[in-house]
Amino acid sequence: MENDQQSRRIVRLFFALFAVGILFLVFVSLFSDFMPPYRRLFWRVSLDNVLHFIAFALLGGVAPLAFRHSAKAFGALFVLMLLGFSLEFWQLYLPNRRCELIDASANVLGIVVGGGLGFWVRTLLFAPRGKSS
Numbered sequence: 001m002e003n004d005q006q007s008r009r010i011v012r013l014f015f016a017l018f019a020v021g022i023l024f025l026v027f028v029s030l031f032s033d034f035m036p037p038y039r040r041l042f043w044r045v046s047l048d049n050v051l052h053f054i055a056f057a058l059l060g061g062v063a064p065l066a067f068r069h070s071a072k073a074f075g076a077l078f079v080l081m082l083l084g085f086s087l088e089f090w091q092l093y094l095p096n097r098r099c100e101l102i103d104a105s106a107n108v109l110g111i112v113v114g115g116g117l118g119f120w121v122r123t124l125l126f127a128p129r130g131k132s133s
Helices: 002-031 047-066 070-093 101-126
Strands: 040-042
Touching (some): 002 047, 002 070, 002 101, 047 070, 047 101, 070 101
16 A cells, blocks of 8 residues: 555656656747757757757656556657647747757657656566565
8 A cells, every 4th residue: 555655656756747847848948048059969960959859858758657557658758749849840930949850850769768768667666566475
């Protein structure tokens, strides 16, 4: 019983982190003047692309931990993908932003990598423990 209550608390904590992370990401993407300097790191990848990947990987990693059922976690990852594309799209209409396909690709790649890691961590955290006799 206590273990179930503890896992519910953990899920609520991760859900709160997930919600705050989404709000923060929307604010930074649409309303703030923060723009990292455009500097290519390698090939066509810039610091901005790496930040997109990290932000969405963190959110993607938290999503499987924020929902008790896998279907809801996959739904949250799908919504994150829609959010990643729509945030890039809306930047077309903002004077201090630019919409780039490589940013949207970094968003999706981050969600896939983070989501995979999140599901792996979820199996470690919430796997049934063997009873000792």
